[in-house]
Amino acid sequence: MEASLSDASVLNAGGLDASRVPSKRRDLIESAGGFALILLVMWTPRPYQRALYLVPVLWIADFTWLSFKGWREMGWRQANLLRSFWVVGVAAAMAAISVAISARLGTLHAPASPFLLVKTYWGYAIWSYEQQFLLLDFFLTRSMRMFSKPIHAACAVAAVFALAHLPNPVLVPMTALWGFAACLIFLKYRNLWPMGLAHAIFGICVAVAVPAHLTHNMRVGLGYWRFRPRTHDLQRRNSDQMVSTQAWVKADAATRLSARQALP
Secondary structure, eight states, X not given: OHHHHHHHHHHHHTTOOGGGSOOHHHHHHHHHHHHHHHHHHHTOOTTGGGGGTHHHHHHHHHHHXXXXXXXXXXXXXXXXXXXXXXXXXXXXXXXXXXXXXXXXXXXXXXXXXXXXXXXXXXXXXXXXXXXXXXXXXIIIHHHHHHOSSHHHHHHHHHHHHHHTTTTOTTHHHHHHHHHHHHHHHHHHHOOOHHHHHHHHHHHHHHHHHSOHHHHTTTOOTHHHHTOOOSSTTGGGOHHHHHHHHHHHHHHOGGGOSSSSOOOO
């Protein structure tokens, strides 16, 4: 008790707000609360779901602001940018191999031109950075203070990331692996720019290379179970895939935290 009073006195003497000092209990409440609200949005049916969008956004934004230590500390910086950019090269190489295999198997359903590719997935590229912010700046930062070893924190965050993609059988294992790798890479380089770009490459690759009847057009949560393909040969026709993908980006809010779809 005396130690607590002494700590509080030191904080007040230094002009710090004791309520803003991180603690394991507070980190757990903030992380669990944010994750629970995300799940609530994902599994709430329309039209009630739309009324819940801002709840997790405000929760995460509020606690991020209270613990804000600067953009550089969060990974939005130039330091280690080139040193960490190898992860983008690895993602691009893996995506190229996956696309080649998909084309050979006849499951590739990519947009017909680079322009249409950008037009279709530019929103997802932005959402990729938002997901990396949630993964690395919100959940990982708090997990690092709750666990004694970084690898334990990375495992916990990867599990949270995978659970957020239930019940999708394709995205759950992929997000578990990528979430774990992303945490370890970020802890080494502390740069968010290549992480978001690599995330976008992986996600778009899955979207165009894996048949929609397996990924349900990348849906998670309640949206996964409510997916209904428009035609039986949806995956064999680029035009149908474009229509389906664009409709998903615009309308499938059931699996989004903000205005973007929750892809891997």
